[in-house]
Amino acid sequence: NDLYAVVGNPISHSKSPRIHSLFARQTGQPVEYTAIQAPLDDFAGTVRSFFARGGKGLNVTVPFKEQAWTLADQRTPEAEKAGAANTLLLDSDGLLTADNTDGRGLVTDLVHNHSVDLRDKSILVLGAGGAVRGVLGPLLAERPAALTIANRTVSRAEALVKLFRPDAGATTLSACGFEDVADRFDIIINGTSASLQGDLPPISPNVIGTDTVVYDMMYSLTTTTFNQWALDQGATRVLDGLGMLVEQAAESFRIWRGVRPDTAAVMEELRND
Ligand code: ATR
Numbered sequence: 001n002d003l004y005a006v007v008g009n010p011i012s013h014s015k016s017p018r019i020h021s022l023f024a025r026q027t028g029q030p031v032e033y034t035a036i037q038a039p040l041d042d043f044a045g046t047v048r049s050f051f052a053r054g055g056k057g058l059n060v061t062v063p064f065k066e067q068a069w070t071l072a073d074q075r076t077p078e079a080e081k082a083g084a085a086n087t088l089l090l091d092s093d094g095l096l097t098a099d100n101t102d103g104r105g106l107v108t109d110l111v112h113n114h115s116v117d118l119r120d121k122s123i124l125v126l127g128a129g130g131a132v133r134g135v136l137g138p139l140l141a142e143r144p145a146a147l148t149i150a151n152r153t154v155s156r157a158e159a160l161v162k163l164f165r166p167d168a169g170a171t172t173l174s175a176c177g178f179e180d181v182a183d184r185f186d187i188i189i190n191g192t193s194a195s196l197q198g199d200l201p202p203i204s205p206n207v208i209g210t211d212t213v214v215y216d217m218m219y220s221l222t223t224t225t226f227n228q229w230a231l232d233q234g235a236t237r238v239l240d241g242l243g244m245l246v247e248q249a250a251e252s253f254r255i256w257r258g259v260r261p262d263t264a265a266v267m268e269e270l271r272n273d
Contacts, residue, residue, distance in 0.1 A: 072098030103138030105248030127192035
């Protein structure tokens with residue numbers, strides 16, 4: 001079997017080994033996929049020894065995505081812009097290539113799995129950290145009418161607007177603080193890590209209309225804090241990050257193996273785990 005793994009710290013809760021073994025079983029690909037906890041001070045050494053052992057490809061998760069980007073010999077345009085990488089592969093020349101499939105995962109989940117068209121829509125993105133930077137390119141490629149980035153630290157949202165302005169085309173791209181958003185949006189994406197502390201970004205309930213689609217990039221077995229808040233404000237369509245997780249994994253699998261798994265079947269299995 002060809003060897004793949006996800007590297008992070010901590011890593012024991014990662015769903016990637018489960019997802020990729022379901023992909024392997026479904027597609028009949030000879031893939032073995034494990035989880036590796038890298039020491040916080042030796043991500044590079046962990047990656048080098050994995051490939052020295054004959055490993056074919058890696059997924060990278062918190063807190064190493066930026067280091068993976070730095071470590072790579074070359075980057076796809078998407079990874080370049082994202083400033084972080086979640087997928088590494090060794091090409092035939094032995095060069096380490098970095099990609100970032102998170103944004104494509106999110107967009108595929110919204111557009112294909114949930115039939116949420118982004119073209120000409122108004123999108124509110126909450127947060128301006130690494131997770132948000134990783135998805136802005138693919139979101140803008142769908143050509144929404146407007147994309148507003150709201151963040152606790154406004155300067156970080158402004159920096160992202162500056163960075164992605166060249167990719168915005170006709171989309172109105174803007175930055176603001178949480179207290180500045182007051183209008184209804186078609187789509188609201190929570191990319192803050194606030195829920196990890198059980199916190200909510202303090203935004204006006206006016207952003208939510210009955211047909212607003214709310215997407216929390218986080219995934220949990222129960223309704224996320226953010227999605228529960230949205231439901232309480234009258235939202236009728238709330239989605240969590242499980243689909244994004246499975247779709248980014250499917251993209252990595254495709255990059256490595258040239259085969260794209262059927263994600264719907266895998267999501268169904270995961271929901272039942
Ligand atoms: P990640 O890789 O998850 O994006 P990050 O780069 O540390 O991690 O970014 C975390 C994001 O969540 C930021 O937008 C952060 O806001 P700041 O830029 O102001 O720090 C946001 N965030 C974290 N905790 C939050 C909280 N309790 N309330 C609101 N926003 C929060």
